Each structure stands twice: as structure tokens, then as C-alpha cells.
Amino acid sequence: MSAQSSIYRWFPSLGVLVLGVGTLWAATDGFRALTEESARRLQVAESRPQVPSLLLEDMNGRILGLTHGAFADKAGEERQITLVEFIYTSCPTICQTAGSDYAQLRDRLKQSGLGDRVRLLSVSFDPEQDGPEELRGYAEAHGADGVLWNIARVGVQDLELMKRSFGLRVIPDVWGGYEHNAAMHLIDPSGRFSAVFDIDDVEGAYRALEERL
Amino acid sequence: MSEAEIKPHAGAVKFTMLLSGLVFVLMMALGLIMRAAQGEFIELDPALFYQILTAHGAGMVGVAGLSGAAIMWYFVGRYVQLSAAMYWAFLGLFLLGVVLILSAIFLGEFGGAWTFLFPLPAIAGGAWEPWAAATFILGYVSIGVGFLLYYLAIGYPVIKRYGGLARALGWHVVFAGADPADGPPPTIIAAAAVTVFNTLGTVVGAAVLVASLVHLLVPGFAVDALLAKNAIYFFGHVFINASIYMAVIAVYEIVPEYTGRPWKSSRPFIIAWSAILLFVMAVYPHHLQQDVVMPGWILVMGQVVSYLNGVPLLAVTAFSLGVYLHGSKARWDLGLSLLVLGVGGWSIGAIPAIIDGMLVVNKVMHNTQWVPGHFHIYLLLGEVAMSFGFMAWLVRKGQASEAGMSTLDKATFGTYLVGAAGFTMVFLISGALSVPRRWAVHLPGWILQDRIGTLFAALVVLSTLALVLKYAVGLGRGQRS
Amino acid sequence: MTRTLFAVLSAVLFSGCVVFRGELEADPVTHMLLQLPALALAGVLLLLATDLRFVKLPAYFANAITLVAVFAVFFWMLPRYIDASLINPFVEFAKFLTLPTLVGASLALAWRQAHPFLRGFLKANAISMLGVLGFLYIHAPLRICNSYLVSDQQRLGYGFLIAAIAVSLAWTFPLFFPSPSETGASQSKTNKVTV
Numbered sequence: 001m002s003a004q005s006s007i008y009r010w011f012p013s014l015g016v017l018v019l020g021v022g023t024l025w026a027a028t029d030g031f032r033a034l035t036e037e038s039a040r041r042l043q044v045a046e047s048r049p050q051v052p053s054l055l056l057e058d059m060n061g062r063i064l065g066l067t068h069g070a071f072a073d074k075a076g077e078e079r080q081i082t083l084v085e086f087i088y089t090s091c092p093t094i095c096q097t098a099g100s101d102y103a104q105l106r107d108r109l110k111q112s113g114l115g116d117r118v119r120l121l122s123v124s125f126d127p128e129q130d131g132p133e134e135l136r137g138y139a140e141a142h143g144a145d146g147v148l149w150n151i152a153r154v155g156v157q158d159l160e161l162m163k164r165s166f167g168l169r170v171i172p173d174v175w176g177g178y179e180h181n182a183a184m185h186l187i188d189p190s191g192r193f194s195a196v197f198d199i200d201d202v203e204g205a206y207r208a209l210e211e212r213l
Numbered sequence: 214m215s216e217a218e219i220k221p222h223a224g225a226v227k228f229t230m231l232l233s234g235l236v237f238v239l240m241m242a243l244g245l246i247m248r249a250a251q252g253e254f255i256e257l258d259p260a261l262f263y264q265i266l267t268a269h270g271a272g273m274v275g276v277a278g279l280s281g282a283a284i285m286w287y288f289v290g291r292y293v294q295l296s297a298a299m300y301w302a303f304l305g306l307f308l309l310g311v312v313l314i315l316s317a318i319f320l321g322e323f324g325g326a327w328t329f330l331f332p333l334p335a336i337a338g339g340a341w342e343p344w345a346a347a348t349f350i351l352g353y354v355s356i357g358v359g360f361l362l363y364y365l366a367i368g369y370p371v372i373k374r375y376g377g378l379a380r381a382l383g384w385h386v387v388f389a390g391a392d393p394a395d396g397p398p399p400t401i402i403a404a405a406a407v408t409v410f411n412t413l414g415t416v417v418g419a420a421v422l423v424a425s426l427v428h429l430l431v432p433g434f435a436v437d438a439l440l441a442k443n444a445i446y447f448f449g450h451v452f453i454n455a456s457i458y459m460a461v462i463a464v465y466e467i468v469p470e471y472t473g474r475p476w477k478s479s480r481p482f483i484i485a486w487s488a489i490l491l492f493v494m495a496v497y498p499h500h501l502q503q504d505v506v507m508p509g510w511i512l513v514m515g516q517v518v519s520y521l522n523g524v525p526l527l528a529v530t531a532f533s534l535g536v537y538l539h540g541s542k543a544r545w546d547l548g549l550s551l552l553v554l555g556v557g558g559w560s561i562g563a564i565p566a567i568i569d570g571m572l573v574v575n576k577v578m579h580n581t582q583w584v585p586g587h588f589h590i591y592l593l594l595g596e597v598a599m600s601f602g603f604m605a606w607l608v609r610k611g612q613a614s615e616a617g618m619s620t621l622d623k624a625t626f627g628t629y630l631v632g633a634a635g636f637t638m639v640f641l642i643s644g645a646l647s648v649p650r651r652w653a654v655h656l657p658g659w660i661l662q663d664r665i666g667t668l669f670a671a672l673v674v675l676s677t678l679a680l681v682l683k684y685a686v687g688l689g690r691g692q693r694s
Numbered sequence: 695m696t697r698t699l700f701a702v703l704s705a706v707l708f709s710g711c712v713v714f715r716g717e718l719e720a721d722p723v724t725h726m727l728l729q730l731p732a733l734a735l736a737g738v739l740l741l742l743a744t745d746l747r748f749v750k751l752p753a754y755f756a757n758a759i760t761l762v763a764v765f766a767v768f769f770w771m772l773p774r775y776i777d778a779s780l781i782n783p784f785v786e787f788a789k790f791l792t793l794p795t796l797v798g799a800s801l802a803l804a805w806r807q808a809h810p811f812l813r814g815f816l817k818a819n820a821i822s823m824l825g826v827l828g829f830l831y832i833h834a835p836l837r838i839c840n841s842y843l844v845s846d847q848q849r850l851g852y853g854f855l856i857a858a859i860a861v862s863l864a865w866t867f868p869l870f871f872p873s874p875s876e877t878g879a880s881q882s883k884t885n886k887v888t889v
């Protein structure tokens with residue numbers, strides 16, 4: 001090897017080591033986010049972006065706002081917090097699981113009396129296929145009442161904007177359906193998107209709601 | 214032998230053996246506590262029993278590897294120049310690993326056993342926190358990295374000096390018809406074989422450890438349970454076997470000093486070691502015979518290899534040992550006695566292992582104390598005996614050929630032999646009577662066996678303590694003179 | 695002559711990766727196991743086409759440059775940036791820039807001159823890491839890349855596992871039968887034994 005035996009010969013390697021670990025640290029938000037999904041969640045929690053006030057059409061053909069405001073439905077006036085899930089009704093897998101997890105959350109909310117201050121939304125990102133009838137089908141399958149828990153679809157013209165604001169990624173799968181990042185998205189009273197939960201993290205979502213109310 | 218130019222790192226090795234001896238005694242004491250608890254001599258909280266079981270298993274396997282590694286380092290150092298810095302890095306990482314593992318067990322209350330199979334270590338029903346499991350695994354990783362450095366430090370100079378692993382394994386003698394006298398010495402053949410399979414074992418082990426670590430830290434990621442089980446047993450089996458294969462080098466190098474006949478790399482010897490190289494890696498599925506989802510051919514291979522495993526090497530080693538000793542004027546001392554005992558125990562331990570490797574028997578016995586019975590034989594009466602034989606030789610007085618055996622030596626050796634043989638026999642008998650392994654609390658019908666086992670175990674602990682003390686005193690004397 | 699060949703090959707590989715970007719990146723297996731290595735290889739060939747191939751470095755410097763490549767590889771193994779390279783043109787550009795330079799050229803420059811223990815250590819770790827990726831991708835309830843299907847992810851996992859086995863065979867075999875020039879037989883200064 002090198003005849004030079006002073007400790008200086010360690011410096012270049014140590015320098016690269018420090019720089020390398022530092023870069024990886026920075027690139028993964030302190031090793032907290034290795035995947036895009038975790039990066040998205042981290043970023044939401046930290047920057048709490050404003051959600052665009054899009055209009056949705058629900059399973060009964062009524063118009064309602066994604067955030068609160070002018071078009072909130074009657075009961076929605078007092079409902080300060082919205083929890084949104086993105087689905088497509090013909091999904092045979094995740095969206096059905098998501099539905100039953102949502103149902104559990106609804107039961108917990110009803111039991112504890114928080115049921116009339118929260119709004120649960122399942123929003124379809126497949127407006128071409130999901131008309132009010134399909135939405136109603138999903139509602140019936142999971143017992144969504146249209147008040148505490150409503151099923152709606154986004155307008156075709158707003159689809160891209162909605163996907164972008166939530167970091168929603170939808171890709172076609174081999175069976176003619178879609179794979180998508182499934183999660184519960186919390187929109188707080190000021191209309192900011194401020195937390196994300198796994199679809200089965202009913203406990204975590206419930207606690208976050210309780211904290212904010 | 215070019216002992217004059219190339220000096221083995223005697224100081225580092227002696228220090229390592231002292232550490233190993235102390236840890237052996239300590240871990241044996243833990244074993245005694247477990248056995249006494251099973252026999253209801255003492256009362257032990259089951260949670261604590263499993264922590265002790267974990268410490269005993271991981272600690273013993275680790276220190277068996279460590280002592281084997283020190284022995285191999287010492288003797289390979291007679292033939293090639295090794296890097297002392299790499300040895301200290303190895304030892305440092307090993308000790309760091311020990312600290313992590315002990316903190317995980319005794320601070321973090323980790324009790325997932327040394328093989329921590331699925332759904333352990335992550336899903337522990339609240340018995341320990343994820344950080345404890347993560348610390349435990351990090352400890353393993355640290356030890357694994359240490360061993361990787363160790364094998365690089367051995368493999369590189371051996372490859373350079375002998376012109377590749379094929380020649381270091383002596384293949385030119387077997388396949389190209391070279392004269393066995395031109396073959397490498399037994400130590401190099403053994404070192405080359407162990408380096409290959411234990412490096413692969415370490416690499417596979419590291420993969421499953423890091424994957425488990427990711428799973429612990431980011432629960433969304435998961436590891437396929439069956440694949441993980443395969444990997445864990447592959448590296449577990451390879452690692453514990455490697456410890457014996459490294460320790461047996463002491464026999465090849467030391468026995469000739471007593472008999473005056475050099476241990477030769479004969480053709481059968483070379484072939485046996487090459488066979489071991491394959492078998493050690495192909496035999497691990499005999500641990501998975503109860504996993505019905507495993508492909509049939511793998512299980513059958515595990516069974517077939519299990520018959521063959523060890524036999525060639527054992528036969529060659531035990532047979533040659535007999536031949537070398539027979540009619541030689543070797544004077545028996547503690548070192549030689551322990552080394553010969555080591556080869557004997559290793560050979561005998563193979564028999565119950567082969568029985569357990571049979572699919573039919575395995576279905577009934579694999580989770581009984583038959584299993585600790587067989588591996589305690591080839592560890593306690595095999596690897597550990599060889600290690601203490603090496604230690605006794607390290608601190609011998611004068612030339613090996615002049616040494617003798619004092620009454621104290623004889624008593625120590627006898628106690629060890631009786632204790633270890635009795636202790637392991639009781640395990641085998643209990644196993645044959647279907648007493649399960651890894652049970653903290655035993656049924657009333659088993660208590661008598663457990664108590665007899667405990668008494669034998671106490672003999673082992675006592676005699677081992679005497680061996681360590683003798684070694685420490687010998688080291689001190691060596692220092693002064 | 696060979697230089698021109700290297701330069702041409704490098705250019706062909708690189709432009710192939712750029713032109714068939716869409717096709718290669720549509721499937722994570724070709725993305726990770728074909729495009730990324732090909733980009734690195736383009737960097738290797740590029741360096742071999744220049745005088746830099748003769749540069750003699752002190753071992754400690756060669757070690758440092760080798761580590762640069764290691765960290766660059768780590769970075770591009772992060773699912774987050776693989777995802778990002780598909781939707782963010784800056785990240786995609788960085789990928790096409792850094793893989794040939796930081797990985798390929800660095801290794802072509804420094805690998806052979808790095809300390810043999812470091813090389814052996816890195817090779818062993820590379821095999822382990824491919825194994826880890828295999829473990830995690832084959833059996834992930836979690837979608838690791840939002841851009842790819844779970845079934846693709848599993849295929850990629852098997853791809854990593856196969857790569858791990860292939861690489862370990864490819865690296866072990868020469869240890870058994872090194873060419874005479876690579877062992878102690880020749881005491882040449884450039885010591886090329888691959889550990």
C-alpha cells in the first residue's frame with residue numbers, strides 16, 4: 001500500500017464518509033423517509049398545505065365542497081374536520097378494505113359522540129366510471145349514511161388538481177383497474193391538509209381527530 | 214515450518230482465549246441456573262428464564278466462534294503474515310456486539326432466543342420493545358462485520374501465498390495428481406475451507422439481519438418468514454459448525470508436537486475437507502423438516518447430506534489421530550488429553566445428530582431436549598474441550614514432549630469428562646422421553662431427570678473454572694519469566 | 695483503436711439509456727437492473743477511453759474515490775429517488791449525470807487501486823445488500839414505489855435475489871482459480887488480487 005503512514009491518509013476517506021452520510025441524511029429527511037409515500041406524509045405534516053376548494057358530487061347528486069365553505073351541506077356546517085380517502089368503487093381489494101376500516105372509525109366516532117363534528121369522505125378518482133349509482137353501491141356495501149360518511153366523485157376537470165394537491169398516484173394495473181396509494185387524509189378546520197394515516201390505522205386517525213376537536 | 218520469520222500474534226490470541234474462557238464459565242453458570250430452575254432447585258421467573266436462554270445461546274455460540282477464530286488465527290499465522298490491525302478490529306467489533314446483545318437482553322428484556330424466528334423478534338406480545346430487538350440484531354450485525362474482516366484478513370494472504378483457494382484446498386493434489394508433499398499444510402486447507410463457507414454464511418446472515426432491522430424500524434416493510442427461516446438456519450448452522458472446524462486446527466498443529474510425527478495432508482484428508490465445504494452449506498434444511506411448505510427435494514437433500522455431513526472429516530481426523538497416537542511415545546498432559554477428548558466428543562456427538570436428521574425421527578423429536586443433547590455433546594465435549602486443550606498447551610511448562618499430568622490436572626479432567634458426559638446423556642434421555650426443549654417450567658414427572666442433569670452440570674462448571682484459573686495463572690507466570 | 699471503441703460503446707450505451715428511457719423505466723426490473731447498471735457501465739467505458747485510466751493514485755485516495763461510488767449507489771437505491779426520477783425531470787437529469795460519473799468513472803479510476811480489504815469488504819456488502827433488497831421487495835405488504843405495481847415490485851425482488859447469487863458466484867470463482875499474475879507469484883507493484 002502507500003508508504004505514507006501518517007494519519008492524514010485517513011482524511012480523504014473520512015471526508016467522503018461524512019459527506020456521504022450527510023447527503024443520505026439530508027436526502028431522506030434524517031433517515032425518516034426512504035420512500036416517496038413517507039416523504040409525502042412527512043412533508044404534509046410539516047408544511048400543512050392549503051387544500052384547493054374543489055367541488056364534489058355526492059352519491060345523491062348533491063354538490064359539496066372538499067373543504068368547508070359556501071357549499072357545505074346542511075349538516076356540514078358544524079363539521080369542522082374532514083377525513084378523505086381516495087377510491088374507485090370497482091376496486092376489488094384495497095378500497096374495500098379501506099371501506100371497512102372507515103366503517104370501524106365511524107362506529108368509534110358515533111360511540112364517543114364525536115360523530116356529529118367530523119365528516120368522513122370517500123372520493124372517487126375515477127369519475128368516468130363512478131356515477132352516483134356506483135357511489136351508492138359502495139355506500140350500501142359499507143353502510144355509509146351520506147351524512148357522517150359520504151361517498152362522492154371529483155369532476156373530470158378537477159381530477160389532476162386533486163391528485164397533485166394530495167400527492168395521489170394512480171397507475172393502471174393489469175386487470176383493468178388501478179393501483180394507488182391508499183390512505184386517510186386529514187383536512188383541518190382551516191382547510192389545510194395536515195396529516196396522513198394508513199387506511200388501517202383507525203386508532204391513529206381517531207386519536208388525531210380527538211386531539212383536534 | 215517457517216516459524217522463525219513469521220510470528221503468530223501470540224499476545225492477542227492469548228488475551229482472546231482468556232476472554233473466551235471467562236465467558237465460557239459465565240455462560241455455563243447461566244446454563245446451570247436454567248437447569249436448576251427446570252429441576253425446581255431454585256425459582257426463576259419464566260421471563261427471566263427466556264432472557265437467560267437467549268444470553269446463553271447467543272453467548273455460547275458467539276464465544277465458540279471467537280475461540281475457534283483465535284485458534285485458527287494463531288496457527289494460520291505460522292504460515293502467512295497476518296494483519297494485526299484487522300485482528301484488533303475484529304475483536305473490537307465482536308466486543309461491541311457483545312455489549313449490544315447483553316444490553317438488549319438484560320436492559321431491554323429481550324428473550325427471543327438466539328435464532329429469533331418469525332414472528333419474533335418484532336411481534337413479541339409486549340414482552341420487549343422494538344428497540345431491544347433492534348439492539349440485539351445490531352449486536353449480531355457488529356459481530357458479523359467483525360467476522361467478515363477476520364476472514365478477509367485470513368483469505369487474502371492465503372490466496373496470495375498459495376495461489377488461489379483451489380490450491381489452498383489442495384485440489385491440485387487430488388485432481389492434477391501433484392505429490393501430496395507439494396500440497397498445502399492441513400491448517401491452510403482447513404482455513405481455506407472455513408473461510409469460504411463462513412464468509413458466505415456471514416453474508417447471508419447479514420442480509421437477513423439487516424432486512425429484519427428494516428422491518429423493526431419501518432414496520433411497513435416485512436420479510437418473508439420462510440425465506441428468513443432458511444437464511445437464519447443457513448447462517449446459524451454454518452457459523453456454529455465453523456467454530457468446531459476452526460478449533461480442530463489445534464489438533465492438527467499441536468498433536469504432532471507430542472507424537473513427533475507431522476500431520477500430513479493426505480489425499481483422503483484433502484477430499485474430506487472439500488466435501489465438508491459443500492456439505493456444511495447443503496445440510497441446513499435438516500432444521501426445517503417440520504416446515505411442510507418447503508420444497509420436498511430440499512428436505513430430502515438435507516436428510517441425505519445429514520447422513521454424510523461430518524462423517525468424512527470426522528472419520529479422517531479421528532482415524533488419523535488414532536494412527537498418530539498409536540505406538541507413539543507421547544506423554545499425556547492436560548492439553549493433549551483435552552484435544553483428544555475434543556475429537557472424541559465431536560465424533561460421538563455426530564451420532565445423535567444424524568439420528569435427529571432423519572425425517573421420521575425428526576417429526577417426533579425435533580423439539581425435545583434430544584436436540585440440546587446432541588449439540589451440547591459436540592460443543593461441550595468437542596469445541597470447548599479443544600479450546601481448553603489449546604489454552605493448556607499455550608501455557609504448558611517446557612516442551613510438550615516432556616510435560617506430564619499432575620493429580621490436580623487429572624482430577625480436573627476427570628470431573629469435566631464425567632460432568633459433561635452425564636449432563637448431555639440426561640438431555641438425550643429426556644429427549645427420548647419427549648421432554649420438550651425451551652420450556653421454563655417442567656412437569657413434575659421430569660423433575661428428577663432435571664435434578665440429575667443439574668448435578669452433572671455443576672461438575673462441568675467447577676472443572677471449567679479450574680481450567681480457566683490454571684490458564685490465568687499460567688499466563689501470569691509466563692508474563693513474569 | 696480500443697480507445698475509440700470504448701468511447702463509441704460508451705456513447706451508444708448512454709444514448710440507448712436516454713432514447714429508450716420510457717421503455718426501460720416502464721418496468722422496475724429493467725429500470726433498476728438494466729438501465730442503472732448500463733449508465734454506470736457507460737461511465738466506466740468513458741473513463742477507459744481517456745488517459746485517466748493510467749493515473750496512479752495513492753491507495754488512500756483510491757479508497758476515498760471508491761467510497762464516493764458506494765454512496766452514489768446507496769442514493770440510487772433509495773426508492774424515493776427512483777420514484778422521483780420518473781416524475782421530476784431534475785431528478786431524472788441527475789440520475790443520467792451521476793451514475794456514469796460518480797459511480798462508473800469513479801470505480802474505473804479507483805477500484806483496482808483501492809485497498810484489497812476494502813474491496814473485499816465492499817463486495818461482501820454488495821451481496822448482502824442485494825439480498826436485503828430481495829428480502830424486502832419479494833414480501834412487501836407496503837408499496838415501495840408509488841410508480842410501480844406491487845406485482846412488479848415482487849418480480850424486482852426476485853431479480854435482486856438472482857443478482858445476489860450471480861454476483862457471488864462471479865466473485866467467488868476467481869478466488870479459487872486466480873490467474874498467475876494476480877497472486878503473490880508476481881511481486882509487481884500493481885497488486886490486482888481480487889478479494
Ligand code: HEM
Pocket residue numbers: 240241242243244245247248266267269270271273274277326327328582585589592593596597649650651652670671673674
Ligand atoms: C455447564 C455447561 C452448560 C449447561 C449447564 C447448559 C445448559 C443449558 C440449558 C439448560 C439449555 C436449555 C435447554 C432447553 O431448551 O430446555 C441450554 C441450551 C443451549 N445451550 Fe447450553 N449449557 C452448557 C454449555 C453449553 C455450551 C458449552 C454451549 C456452546 C458452546 C451451549 C450452547 C447452548 C445452546 C446454543 C442452547 C440453545 C438455546 C436455545 O434453545 O435457544 N451450552 N443449555
Ligand SMILES: [Cu+2]
Pocket residue numbers: 087088091092093094095096178180
Ligand atoms: Cu383500490
